[in-house]
Amino acid sequence: MEIKETQAKSILTKSKLPDADYVVNPYTGCRFGCVYCYASFMGRYVGKDTADWGEFVYIKINAPELLEKEITKLKNKGKGISILFSSVTDPYQGVEAKYQLTRKCLKVLVDYEFEGLVSILTKSEMVTRDIDLLKKLKNVEAGLTITSIDDSVSRFFEKYAPNVSQRFVALGQLNKAGIDTYAFVGPLLPNYINKMDSLDSIFRKIKNTGTTDIYVEHINLSKYIYERLKNELPDLDNKELEMFDKSKNKDYRIKLDKIVKELVTKYGLKLRLDDTIYHKDL
Ligand code: SF4
Structure with missing residues:
Protein backbone atom coordinates (compact mmCIF):
# COMPACT_ATOMS: atom_id res chain seq x y z
CA MET A 1 0.00 0.00 0.00
CA GLU A 2 1.51 3.31 -1.11
CA ILE A 3 0.61 6.58 0.59
CA LYS A 4 2.21 9.72 -0.77
CA GLU A 5 1.74 13.40 -0.03
CA THR A 6 1.37 15.54 -3.15
CA GLN A 7 0.69 19.15 -4.09
CA ALA A 8 -2.40 19.49 -6.29
CA LYS A 9 -2.73 22.21 -8.92
CA SER A 10 -6.46 22.69 -8.35
CA ILE A 11 -9.20 21.15 -6.24
CA LEU A 12 -12.59 22.52 -7.28
CA THR A 13 -13.39 20.70 -10.51
CA LYS A 14 -16.38 21.21 -12.81
CA CYS A 30 -9.12 4.98 -2.85
CA ARG A 31 -8.10 2.40 -0.31
CA PHE A 32 -11.59 0.90 -0.20
CA GLY A 33 -10.73 -0.76 -3.53
CA CYS A 34 -14.26 -1.82 -4.50
CA VAL A 35 -14.07 -4.37 -7.30
CA TYR A 36 -16.71 -2.55 -9.39
CA CYS A 37 -15.22 0.94 -8.97
CA TYR A 38 -15.50 3.03 -12.14
CA ALA A 39 -12.84 5.43 -10.81
CA SER A 40 -10.08 2.83 -11.22
CA PHE A 41 -9.14 4.63 -14.48
CA MET A 42 -7.80 7.47 -12.26
CA GLY A 43 -4.60 5.50 -11.78
CA ARG A 44 -3.47 6.51 -15.24
CA TYR A 45 -3.01 10.12 -14.06
CA VAL A 46 -0.41 9.03 -11.53
CA GLY A 47 1.32 6.34 -13.56
CA LYS A 48 -0.69 3.43 -12.14
CA ASP A 49 -2.65 0.67 -13.74
CA THR A 50 -6.33 -0.11 -13.06
CA ALA A 51 -5.08 -3.30 -11.36
CA ASP A 52 -3.33 -1.09 -8.74
CA TRP A 53 -6.62 0.52 -7.66
CA GLY A 54 -6.99 0.27 -3.88
CA GLU A 55 -3.23 -0.05 -3.38
CA PHE A 56 -2.28 3.64 -3.53
CA VAL A 57 -3.61 6.86 -2.07
CA TYR A 58 -2.08 10.21 -2.90
CA ILE A 59 -2.82 12.92 -0.39
CA LYS A 60 -3.50 16.35 -1.90
CA ILE A 61 -1.97 18.02 1.08
CA ASN A 62 -2.75 21.58 -0.10
CA ALA A 63 -6.46 20.86 -0.84
CA PRO A 64 -7.89 23.19 1.87
CA GLU A 65 -5.65 26.12 0.83
CA LEU A 66 -6.58 25.62 -2.83
CA LEU A 67 -10.28 25.45 -1.99
CA GLU A 68 -10.03 28.66 0.01
CA LYS A 69 -8.78 30.45 -3.12
CA GLU A 70 -10.89 28.70 -5.73
CA ILE A 71 -14.19 29.03 -3.92
CA THR A 72 -14.03 32.83 -4.18
CA LYS A 73 -14.32 32.50 -7.98
CA LEU A 74 -17.93 31.30 -7.70
CA LYS A 75 -20.52 34.04 -7.93
CA ASN A 76 -22.80 34.95 -5.02
CA LYS A 77 -20.91 32.75 -2.58
CA GLY A 78 -21.95 29.74 -4.62
CA LYS A 79 -25.71 30.26 -4.33
CA GLY A 80 -27.48 27.72 -6.55
CA ILE A 81 -24.28 25.69 -7.05
CA SER A 82 -23.61 22.20 -5.69
CA ILE A 83 -20.29 20.67 -4.69
CA LEU A 84 -19.90 16.92 -4.28
CA PHE A 85 -17.32 15.32 -1.97
CA SER A 86 -16.26 13.12 -3.79
CA SER A 87 -16.60 11.61 -7.26
CA VAL A 88 -13.45 9.51 -7.79
CA THR A 89 -12.33 8.77 -4.25
CA ASP A 90 -13.95 8.29 -0.87
CA PRO A 91 -13.64 11.48 1.22
CA TYR A 92 -13.73 9.45 4.46
CA GLN A 93 -11.37 6.59 3.68
CA GLY A 94 -8.84 5.63 6.36
CA VAL A 95 -6.22 8.31 5.62
CA GLU A 96 -8.81 10.99 6.39
CA ALA A 97 -8.51 10.09 10.09
CA LYS A 98 -4.93 11.38 10.00
CA TYR A 99 -4.92 14.07 7.29
CA GLN A 100 -8.46 15.45 7.80
CA LEU A 101 -8.46 17.04 4.35
CA THR A 102 -12.21 16.57 3.92
CA ARG A 103 -12.80 18.07 7.33
CA LYS A 104 -10.53 21.02 6.59
CA CYS A 105 -12.23 21.63 3.25
CA LEU A 106 -15.64 21.60 4.94
CA LYS A 107 -14.29 24.10 7.46
CA VAL A 108 -13.21 26.35 4.57
CA LEU A 109 -16.79 26.27 3.24
CA VAL A 110 -18.24 26.98 6.68
CA ASP A 111 -15.89 29.94 7.23
CA TYR A 112 -16.61 31.29 3.75
CA GLU A 113 -20.35 31.01 4.49
CA PHE A 114 -20.80 29.05 1.27
CA GLU A 115 -24.38 29.44 0.05
CA GLY A 116 -24.57 26.44 -2.29
CA LEU A 117 -25.27 22.80 -1.59
CA VAL A 118 -22.51 20.66 -0.13
CA SER A 119 -23.20 17.01 -0.87
CA ILE A 120 -21.18 14.21 0.64
CA LEU A 121 -21.03 10.64 -0.61
CA THR A 122 -19.11 8.02 1.31
CA LYS A 123 -19.02 4.41 2.41
CA SER A 124 -17.65 5.31 5.80
CA GLU A 125 -19.21 6.05 9.14
CA MET A 126 -16.31 8.49 9.68
CA VAL A 127 -18.60 11.12 8.17
CA THR A 128 -20.36 11.31 11.55
CA ARG A 129 -17.13 12.71 13.02
CA ASP A 130 -17.90 15.92 11.11
CA ILE A 131 -21.52 16.37 12.18
CA ASP A 132 -20.45 19.51 14.06
CA LEU A 133 -19.29 21.13 10.79
CA LEU A 134 -22.17 19.76 8.72
CA LYS A 135 -24.54 21.49 11.11
CA LYS A 136 -22.82 24.80 10.44
CA LEU A 137 -23.15 24.60 6.66
CA LYS A 138 -26.15 26.40 5.21
CA ASN A 139 -27.15 23.70 2.78
CA VAL A 140 -25.75 20.21 3.17
CA GLU A 141 -26.62 16.57 2.69
CA ALA A 142 -24.72 13.40 3.46
CA GLY A 143 -25.14 10.18 1.52
CA LEU A 144 -24.00 6.66 2.32
CA THR A 145 -23.54 4.06 -0.40
CA ILE A 146 -25.53 0.92 0.27
CA THR A 147 -25.11 -2.11 -1.99
CA SER A 148 -26.58 -4.84 0.22
CA ILE A 149 -27.66 -5.45 3.81
CA ASP A 150 -25.11 -8.18 4.29
CA ASP A 151 -21.62 -7.49 5.65
CA SER A 152 -20.21 -10.52 3.88
CA VAL A 153 -21.34 -9.01 0.57
CA SER A 154 -19.57 -5.74 1.38
CA ARG A 155 -16.43 -7.69 2.28
CA PHE A 156 -16.60 -9.51 -1.03
CA PHE A 157 -17.20 -6.57 -3.37
CA GLU A 158 -15.85 -3.65 -1.30
CA LYS A 159 -12.65 -5.13 0.06
CA TYR A 160 -11.50 -2.51 2.54
CA ALA A 161 -14.62 -0.38 2.94
CA PRO A 162 -16.51 -0.32 6.25
CA ASN A 163 -19.20 -2.94 6.57
CA VAL A 164 -22.61 -1.96 5.30
CA SER A 165 -24.08 -2.43 8.78
CA GLN A 166 -21.92 0.49 9.96
CA ARG A 167 -23.20 2.60 7.08
CA PHE A 168 -26.81 2.01 8.12
CA VAL A 169 -25.88 3.10 11.65
CA ALA A 170 -24.21 6.23 10.25
CA LEU A 171 -27.31 7.13 8.25
CA GLY A 172 -29.40 6.82 11.41
CA GLN A 173 -26.96 9.01 13.37
CA LEU A 174 -26.93 11.70 10.70
CA ASN A 175 -30.72 11.71 10.58
CA LYS A 176 -30.87 11.95 14.35
CA ALA A 177 -28.54 14.94 14.20
CA GLY A 178 -30.91 16.67 11.79
CA ILE A 179 -28.65 16.43 8.73
CA ASP A 180 -30.36 15.84 5.37
CA THR A 181 -29.36 12.42 4.10
CA TYR A 182 -29.68 10.15 1.13
CA ALA A 183 -28.68 6.63 0.30
CA PHE A 184 -26.85 5.77 -2.88
CA VAL A 185 -28.01 2.29 -3.83
CA GLY A 186 -25.46 1.34 -6.39
CA PRO A 187 -24.27 -0.42 -8.19
CA LEU A 188 -27.18 -2.84 -8.24
CA LEU A 189 -25.51 -6.22 -8.03
CA PRO A 190 -26.42 -8.66 -10.79
CA ASN A 191 -28.29 -11.18 -8.66
CA TYR A 192 -30.90 -8.69 -7.44
CA ILE A 193 -33.10 -9.38 -10.40
CA ASN A 194 -33.53 -12.94 -9.11
CA LYS A 195 -33.56 -11.98 -5.47
CA MET A 196 -36.17 -9.35 -5.11
CA ASP A 197 -36.23 -10.04 -1.36
CA SER A 198 -32.65 -8.77 -1.05
CA LEU A 199 -33.49 -5.54 -2.80
CA ASP A 200 -36.67 -5.22 -0.77
CA SER A 201 -34.64 -5.55 2.46
CA ILE A 202 -32.24 -2.83 1.34
CA PHE A 203 -35.03 -0.35 0.70
CA ARG A 204 -36.81 -1.29 3.94
CA LYS A 205 -33.65 -0.89 5.99
CA ILE A 206 -32.89 2.48 4.43
CA LYS A 207 -36.39 3.68 5.26
CA ASN A 208 -35.93 2.46 8.85
CA THR A 209 -32.90 4.74 9.28
CA GLY A 210 -35.12 7.74 8.60
CA THR A 211 -33.64 8.40 5.14
CA THR A 212 -36.18 8.93 2.38
CA ASP A 213 -34.14 10.08 -0.62
CA ILE A 214 -32.27 7.56 -2.71
CA TYR A 215 -30.25 7.38 -5.87
CA VAL A 216 -30.18 4.00 -7.57
CA GLU A 217 -27.55 3.05 -10.12
CA HIS A 218 -27.08 0.14 -12.48
CA ILE A 219 -23.74 -1.55 -12.51
CA ASN A 220 -21.28 -0.08 -15.02
CA LEU A 221 -19.44 -2.91 -16.71
CA SER A 222 -17.24 -0.99 -19.11
CA LYS A 223 -14.39 -3.14 -20.37
CA TYR A 224 -11.73 -1.87 -17.92
CA ILE A 225 -14.10 -2.38 -14.98
CA TYR A 226 -15.13 -5.86 -16.06
CA GLU A 227 -11.50 -6.92 -16.54
CA ARG A 228 -10.50 -5.67 -13.11
CA LEU A 229 -13.54 -7.29 -11.50
CA LYS A 230 -12.62 -10.65 -13.03
CA ASN A 231 -9.02 -10.30 -11.82
CA GLU A 232 -10.11 -9.27 -8.34
CA LEU A 233 -12.60 -12.10 -8.02
CA PRO A 234 -10.83 -15.07 -9.62
CA ASP A 235 -13.13 -17.52 -7.84
CA LEU A 236 -16.22 -16.39 -9.74
CA ASP A 237 -17.47 -19.38 -11.70
CA ASN A 238 -18.93 -19.23 -15.20
CA LYS A 239 -22.48 -19.09 -13.91
CA GLU A 240 -21.69 -16.07 -11.78
CA LEU A 241 -19.83 -14.36 -14.61
CA GLU A 242 -22.84 -15.01 -16.79
CA MET A 243 -24.96 -13.04 -14.32
CA PHE A 244 -22.61 -10.09 -14.70
CA ASP A 245 -22.79 -10.46 -18.48
CA LYS A 246 -26.57 -10.48 -18.40
CA SER A 247 -26.61 -7.21 -16.51
CA LYS A 248 -25.17 -5.49 -19.61
CA ASN A 249 -28.41 -6.26 -21.38
CA LYS A 250 -31.08 -3.57 -21.84
CA ASP A 251 -34.01 -5.91 -21.06
CA TYR A 252 -32.31 -6.75 -17.80
CA ARG A 253 -32.12 -3.08 -16.90
CA ILE A 254 -35.74 -2.43 -17.84
CA LYS A 255 -36.85 -5.31 -15.58
CA LEU A 256 -34.75 -4.03 -12.72
CA ASP A 257 -35.98 -0.44 -13.21
CA LYS A 258 -39.52 -1.70 -12.77
CA ILE A 259 -38.66 -3.55 -9.56
CA VAL A 260 -36.90 -0.44 -8.21
CA LYS A 261 -39.92 1.76 -8.90
CA GLU A 262 -42.26 -0.73 -7.19
CA LEU A 263 -40.07 -0.77 -4.10
CA VAL A 264 -39.74 3.01 -4.06
CA THR A 265 -43.53 3.26 -4.00
CA LYS A 266 -43.89 0.45 -1.46
CA TYR A 267 -41.60 2.19 1.04
CA GLY A 268 -42.60 5.79 0.27
CA LEU A 269 -39.06 6.73 -0.80
CA LYS A 270 -38.07 9.50 -3.19
CA LEU A 271 -36.11 8.29 -6.20
CA ARG A 272 -33.78 11.09 -7.17
CA LEU A 273 -33.42 11.87 -10.88
CA ASP A 274 -36.72 9.92 -11.19
CA ASP A 275 -34.93 6.94 -12.61
CA THR A 276 -32.18 4.41 -12.05
CA ILE A 277 -28.90 5.89 -13.24
CA TYR A 278 -27.09 4.13 -16.03
CA HIS A 279 -23.58 5.38 -16.66
CA LYS A 280 -23.60 4.78 -20.38
CA ASP A 281 -26.56 7.20 -20.63
CA LEU A 282 -24.60 10.01 -18.96
S1 SF4 B 1 -15.42 3.77 -2.18
FE1 SF4 B 1 -16.04 4.66 -4.14
S2 SF4 B 1 -14.17 5.57 -4.98
FE2 SF4 B 1 -13.55 4.15 -3.37
S3 SF4 B 1 -13.10 2.23 -4.41
FE3 SF4 B 1 -15.22 2.15 -3.70
S4 SF4 B 1 -16.47 2.88 -5.42
FE4 SF4 B 1 -14.34 3.49 -5.80
Missing part, protein backbone atom coordinates in the same frame (compact mmCIF):
# COMPACT_ATOMS: atom_id res chain seq x y z
CA SER A 15 -18.48 18.08 -12.98
CA LYS A 16 -20.47 16.36 -15.70
CA LEU A 17 -22.36 14.28 -13.16
CA PRO A 18 -26.09 14.77 -12.76
CA ASP A 19 -26.83 16.66 -9.52
CA ALA A 20 -23.27 17.99 -9.02
CA ASP A 21 -21.89 21.20 -10.50
CA TYR A 22 -18.45 20.80 -8.95
CA VAL A 23 -16.53 18.01 -7.26
CA VAL A 24 -13.78 18.03 -4.66
CA ASN A 25 -11.53 14.95 -4.48
CA PRO A 26 -9.01 15.48 -1.66
CA TYR A 27 -7.29 12.18 -2.45
CA THR A 28 -6.18 10.42 -5.64
CA GLY A 29 -6.89 6.73 -5.30
Whole structure:
Protein backbone atom coordinates (compact mmCIF):
# COMPACT_ATOMS: atom_id res chain seq x y z
CA MET A 1 0.00 0.00 0.00
CA GLU A 2 1.51 3.31 -1.11
CA ILE A 3 0.61 6.58 0.59
CA LYS A 4 2.21 9.72 -0.77
CA GLU A 5 1.74 13.40 -0.03
CA THR A 6 1.37 15.54 -3.15
CA GLN A 7 0.69 19.15 -4.09
CA ALA A 8 -2.40 19.49 -6.29
CA LYS A 9 -2.73 22.21 -8.92
CA SER A 10 -6.46 22.69 -8.35
CA ILE A 11 -9.20 21.15 -6.24
CA LEU A 12 -12.59 22.52 -7.28
CA THR A 13 -13.39 20.70 -10.51
CA LYS A 14 -16.38 21.21 -12.81
CA SER A 15 -18.48 18.08 -12.98
CA LYS A 16 -20.47 16.36 -15.70
CA LEU A 17 -22.36 14.28 -13.16
CA PRO A 18 -26.09 14.77 -12.76
CA ASP A 19 -26.83 16.66 -9.52
CA ALA A 20 -23.27 17.99 -9.02
CA ASP A 21 -21.89 21.20 -10.50
CA TYR A 22 -18.45 20.80 -8.95
CA VAL A 23 -16.53 18.01 -7.26
CA VAL A 24 -13.78 18.03 -4.66
CA ASN A 25 -11.53 14.95 -4.48
CA PRO A 26 -9.01 15.48 -1.66
CA TYR A 27 -7.29 12.18 -2.45
CA THR A 28 -6.18 10.42 -5.64
CA GLY A 29 -6.89 6.73 -5.30
CA CYS A 30 -9.12 4.98 -2.85
CA ARG A 31 -8.10 2.40 -0.31
CA PHE A 32 -11.59 0.90 -0.20
CA GLY A 33 -10.73 -0.76 -3.53
CA CYS A 34 -14.26 -1.82 -4.50
CA VAL A 35 -14.07 -4.37 -7.30
CA TYR A 36 -16.71 -2.55 -9.39
CA CYS A 37 -15.22 0.94 -8.97
CA TYR A 38 -15.50 3.03 -12.14
CA ALA A 39 -12.84 5.43 -10.81
CA SER A 40 -10.08 2.83 -11.22
CA PHE A 41 -9.14 4.63 -14.48
CA MET A 42 -7.80 7.47 -12.26
CA GLY A 43 -4.60 5.50 -11.78
CA ARG A 44 -3.47 6.51 -15.24
CA TYR A 45 -3.01 10.12 -14.06
CA VAL A 46 -0.41 9.03 -11.53
CA GLY A 47 1.32 6.34 -13.56
CA LYS A 48 -0.69 3.43 -12.14
CA ASP A 49 -2.65 0.67 -13.74
CA THR A 50 -6.33 -0.11 -13.06
CA ALA A 51 -5.08 -3.30 -11.36
CA ASP A 52 -3.33 -1.09 -8.74
CA TRP A 53 -6.62 0.52 -7.66
CA GLY A 54 -6.99 0.27 -3.88
CA GLU A 55 -3.23 -0.05 -3.38
CA PHE A 56 -2.28 3.64 -3.53
CA VAL A 57 -3.61 6.86 -2.07
CA TYR A 58 -2.08 10.21 -2.90
CA ILE A 59 -2.82 12.92 -0.39
CA LYS A 60 -3.50 16.35 -1.90
CA ILE A 61 -1.97 18.02 1.08
CA ASN A 62 -2.75 21.58 -0.10
CA ALA A 63 -6.46 20.86 -0.84
CA PRO A 64 -7.89 23.19 1.87
CA GLU A 65 -5.65 26.12 0.83
CA LEU A 66 -6.58 25.62 -2.83
CA LEU A 67 -10.28 25.45 -1.99
CA GLU A 68 -10.03 28.66 0.01
CA LYS A 69 -8.78 30.45 -3.12
CA GLU A 70 -10.89 28.70 -5.73
CA ILE A 71 -14.19 29.03 -3.92
CA THR A 72 -14.03 32.83 -4.18
CA LYS A 73 -14.32 32.50 -7.98
CA LEU A 74 -17.93 31.30 -7.70
CA LYS A 75 -20.52 34.04 -7.93
CA ASN A 76 -22.80 34.95 -5.02
CA LYS A 77 -20.91 32.75 -2.58
CA GLY A 78 -21.95 29.74 -4.62
CA LYS A 79 -25.71 30.26 -4.33
CA GLY A 80 -27.48 27.72 -6.55
CA ILE A 81 -24.28 25.69 -7.05
CA SER A 82 -23.61 22.20 -5.69
CA ILE A 83 -20.29 20.67 -4.69
CA LEU A 84 -19.90 16.92 -4.28
CA PHE A 85 -17.32 15.32 -1.97
CA SER A 86 -16.26 13.12 -3.79
CA SER A 87 -16.60 11.61 -7.26
CA VAL A 88 -13.45 9.51 -7.79
CA THR A 89 -12.33 8.77 -4.25
CA ASP A 90 -13.95 8.29 -0.87
CA PRO A 91 -13.64 11.48 1.22
CA TYR A 92 -13.73 9.45 4.46
CA GLN A 93 -11.37 6.59 3.68
CA GLY A 94 -8.84 5.63 6.36
CA VAL A 95 -6.22 8.31 5.62
CA GLU A 96 -8.81 10.99 6.39
CA ALA A 97 -8.51 10.09 10.09
CA LYS A 98 -4.93 11.38 10.00
CA TYR A 99 -4.92 14.07 7.29
CA GLN A 100 -8.46 15.45 7.80
CA LEU A 101 -8.46 17.04 4.35
CA THR A 102 -12.21 16.57 3.92
CA ARG A 103 -12.80 18.07 7.33
CA LYS A 104 -10.53 21.02 6.59
CA CYS A 105 -12.23 21.63 3.25
CA LEU A 106 -15.64 21.60 4.94
CA LYS A 107 -14.29 24.10 7.46
CA VAL A 108 -13.21 26.35 4.57
CA LEU A 109 -16.79 26.27 3.24
CA VAL A 110 -18.24 26.98 6.68
CA ASP A 111 -15.89 29.94 7.23
CA TYR A 112 -16.61 31.29 3.75
CA GLU A 113 -20.35 31.01 4.49
CA PHE A 114 -20.80 29.05 1.27
CA GLU A 115 -24.38 29.44 0.05
CA GLY A 116 -24.57 26.44 -2.29
CA LEU A 117 -25.27 22.80 -1.59
CA VAL A 118 -22.51 20.66 -0.13
CA SER A 119 -23.20 17.01 -0.87
CA ILE A 120 -21.18 14.21 0.64
CA LEU A 121 -21.03 10.64 -0.61
CA THR A 122 -19.11 8.02 1.31
CA LYS A 123 -19.02 4.41 2.41
CA SER A 124 -17.65 5.31 5.80
CA GLU A 125 -19.21 6.05 9.14
CA MET A 126 -16.31 8.49 9.68
CA VAL A 127 -18.60 11.12 8.17
CA THR A 128 -20.36 11.31 11.55
CA ARG A 129 -17.13 12.71 13.02
CA ASP A 130 -17.90 15.92 11.11
CA ILE A 131 -21.52 16.37 12.18
CA ASP A 132 -20.45 19.51 14.06
CA LEU A 133 -19.29 21.13 10.79
CA LEU A 134 -22.17 19.76 8.72
CA LYS A 135 -24.54 21.49 11.11
CA LYS A 136 -22.82 24.80 10.44
CA LEU A 137 -23.15 24.60 6.66
CA LYS A 138 -26.15 26.40 5.21
CA ASN A 139 -27.15 23.70 2.78
CA VAL A 140 -25.75 20.21 3.17
CA GLU A 141 -26.62 16.57 2.69
CA ALA A 142 -24.72 13.40 3.46
CA GLY A 143 -25.14 10.18 1.52
CA LEU A 144 -24.00 6.66 2.32
CA THR A 145 -23.54 4.06 -0.40
CA ILE A 146 -25.53 0.92 0.27
CA THR A 147 -25.11 -2.11 -1.99
CA SER A 148 -26.58 -4.84 0.22
CA ILE A 149 -27.66 -5.45 3.81
CA ASP A 150 -25.11 -8.18 4.29
CA ASP A 151 -21.62 -7.49 5.65
CA SER A 152 -20.21 -10.52 3.88
CA VAL A 153 -21.34 -9.01 0.57
CA SER A 154 -19.57 -5.74 1.38
CA ARG A 155 -16.43 -7.69 2.28
CA PHE A 156 -16.60 -9.51 -1.03
CA PHE A 157 -17.20 -6.57 -3.37
CA GLU A 158 -15.85 -3.65 -1.30
CA LYS A 159 -12.65 -5.13 0.06
CA TYR A 160 -11.50 -2.51 2.54
CA ALA A 161 -14.62 -0.38 2.94
CA PRO A 162 -16.51 -0.32 6.25
CA ASN A 163 -19.20 -2.94 6.57
CA VAL A 164 -22.61 -1.96 5.30
CA SER A 165 -24.08 -2.43 8.78
CA GLN A 166 -21.92 0.49 9.96
CA ARG A 167 -23.20 2.60 7.08
CA PHE A 168 -26.81 2.01 8.12
CA VAL A 169 -25.88 3.10 11.65
CA ALA A 170 -24.21 6.23 10.25
CA LEU A 171 -27.31 7.13 8.25
CA GLY A 172 -29.40 6.82 11.41
CA GLN A 173 -26.96 9.01 13.37
CA LEU A 174 -26.93 11.70 10.70
CA ASN A 175 -30.72 11.71 10.58
CA LYS A 176 -30.87 11.95 14.35
CA ALA A 177 -28.54 14.94 14.20
CA GLY A 178 -30.91 16.67 11.79
CA ILE A 179 -28.65 16.43 8.73
CA ASP A 180 -30.36 15.84 5.37
CA THR A 181 -29.36 12.42 4.10
CA TYR A 182 -29.68 10.15 1.13
CA ALA A 183 -28.68 6.63 0.30
CA PHE A 184 -26.85 5.77 -2.88
CA VAL A 185 -28.01 2.29 -3.83
CA GLY A 186 -25.46 1.34 -6.39
CA PRO A 187 -24.27 -0.42 -8.19
CA LEU A 188 -27.18 -2.84 -8.24
CA LEU A 189 -25.51 -6.22 -8.03
CA PRO A 190 -26.42 -8.66 -10.79
CA ASN A 191 -28.29 -11.18 -8.66
CA TYR A 192 -30.90 -8.69 -7.44
CA ILE A 193 -33.10 -9.38 -10.40
CA ASN A 194 -33.53 -12.94 -9.11
CA LYS A 195 -33.56 -11.98 -5.47
CA MET A 196 -36.17 -9.35 -5.11
CA ASP A 197 -36.23 -10.04 -1.36
CA SER A 198 -32.65 -8.77 -1.05
CA LEU A 199 -33.49 -5.54 -2.80
CA ASP A 200 -36.67 -5.22 -0.77
CA SER A 201 -34.64 -5.55 2.46
CA ILE A 202 -32.24 -2.83 1.34
CA PHE A 203 -35.03 -0.35 0.70
CA ARG A 204 -36.81 -1.29 3.94
CA LYS A 205 -33.65 -0.89 5.99
CA ILE A 206 -32.89 2.48 4.43
CA LYS A 207 -36.39 3.68 5.26
CA ASN A 208 -35.93 2.46 8.85
CA THR A 209 -32.90 4.74 9.28
CA GLY A 210 -35.12 7.74 8.60
CA THR A 211 -33.64 8.40 5.14
CA THR A 212 -36.18 8.93 2.38
CA ASP A 213 -34.14 10.08 -0.62
CA ILE A 214 -32.27 7.56 -2.71
CA TYR A 215 -30.25 7.38 -5.87
CA VAL A 216 -30.18 4.00 -7.57
CA GLU A 217 -27.55 3.05 -10.12
CA HIS A 218 -27.08 0.14 -12.48
CA ILE A 219 -23.74 -1.55 -12.51
CA ASN A 220 -21.28 -0.08 -15.02
CA LEU A 221 -19.44 -2.91 -16.71
CA SER A 222 -17.24 -0.99 -19.11
CA LYS A 223 -14.39 -3.14 -20.37
CA TYR A 224 -11.73 -1.87 -17.92
CA ILE A 225 -14.10 -2.38 -14.98
CA TYR A 226 -15.13 -5.86 -16.06
CA GLU A 227 -11.50 -6.92 -16.54
CA ARG A 228 -10.50 -5.67 -13.11
CA LEU A 229 -13.54 -7.29 -11.50
CA LYS A 230 -12.62 -10.65 -13.03
CA ASN A 231 -9.02 -10.30 -11.82
CA GLU A 232 -10.11 -9.27 -8.34
CA LEU A 233 -12.60 -12.10 -8.02
CA PRO A 234 -10.83 -15.07 -9.62
CA ASP A 235 -13.13 -17.52 -7.84
CA LEU A 236 -16.22 -16.39 -9.74
CA ASP A 237 -17.47 -19.38 -11.70
CA ASN A 238 -18.93 -19.23 -15.20
CA LYS A 239 -22.48 -19.09 -13.91
CA GLU A 240 -21.69 -16.07 -11.78
CA LEU A 241 -19.83 -14.36 -14.61
CA GLU A 242 -22.84 -15.01 -16.79
CA MET A 243 -24.96 -13.04 -14.32
CA PHE A 244 -22.61 -10.09 -14.70
CA ASP A 245 -22.79 -10.46 -18.48
CA LYS A 246 -26.57 -10.48 -18.40
CA SER A 247 -26.61 -7.21 -16.51
CA LYS A 248 -25.17 -5.49 -19.61
CA ASN A 249 -28.41 -6.26 -21.38
CA LYS A 250 -31.08 -3.57 -21.84
CA ASP A 251 -34.01 -5.91 -21.06
CA TYR A 252 -32.31 -6.75 -17.80
CA ARG A 253 -32.12 -3.08 -16.90
CA ILE A 254 -35.74 -2.43 -17.84
CA LYS A 255 -36.85 -5.31 -15.58
CA LEU A 256 -34.75 -4.03 -12.72
CA ASP A 257 -35.98 -0.44 -13.21
CA LYS A 258 -39.52 -1.70 -12.77
CA ILE A 259 -38.66 -3.55 -9.56
CA VAL A 260 -36.90 -0.44 -8.21
CA LYS A 261 -39.92 1.76 -8.90
CA GLU A 262 -42.26 -0.73 -7.19
CA LEU A 263 -40.07 -0.77 -4.10
CA VAL A 264 -39.74 3.01 -4.06
CA THR A 265 -43.53 3.26 -4.00
CA LYS A 266 -43.89 0.45 -1.46
CA TYR A 267 -41.60 2.19 1.04
CA GLY A 268 -42.60 5.79 0.27
CA LEU A 269 -39.06 6.73 -0.80
CA LYS A 270 -38.07 9.50 -3.19
CA LEU A 271 -36.11 8.29 -6.20
CA ARG A 272 -33.78 11.09 -7.17
CA LEU A 273 -33.42 11.87 -10.88
CA ASP A 274 -36.72 9.92 -11.19
CA ASP A 275 -34.93 6.94 -12.61
CA THR A 276 -32.18 4.41 -12.05
CA ILE A 277 -28.90 5.89 -13.24
CA TYR A 278 -27.09 4.13 -16.03
CA HIS A 279 -23.58 5.38 -16.66
CA LYS A 280 -23.60 4.78 -20.38
CA ASP A 281 -26.56 7.20 -20.63
CA LEU A 282 -24.60 10.01 -18.96
S1 SF4 B 1 -15.42 3.77 -2.18
FE1 SF4 B 1 -16.04 4.66 -4.14
S2 SF4 B 1 -14.17 5.57 -4.98
FE2 SF4 B 1 -13.55 4.15 -3.37
S3 SF4 B 1 -13.10 2.23 -4.41
FE3 SF4 B 1 -15.22 2.15 -3.70
S4 SF4 B 1 -16.47 2.88 -5.42
FE4 SF4 B 1 -14.34 3.49 -5.80
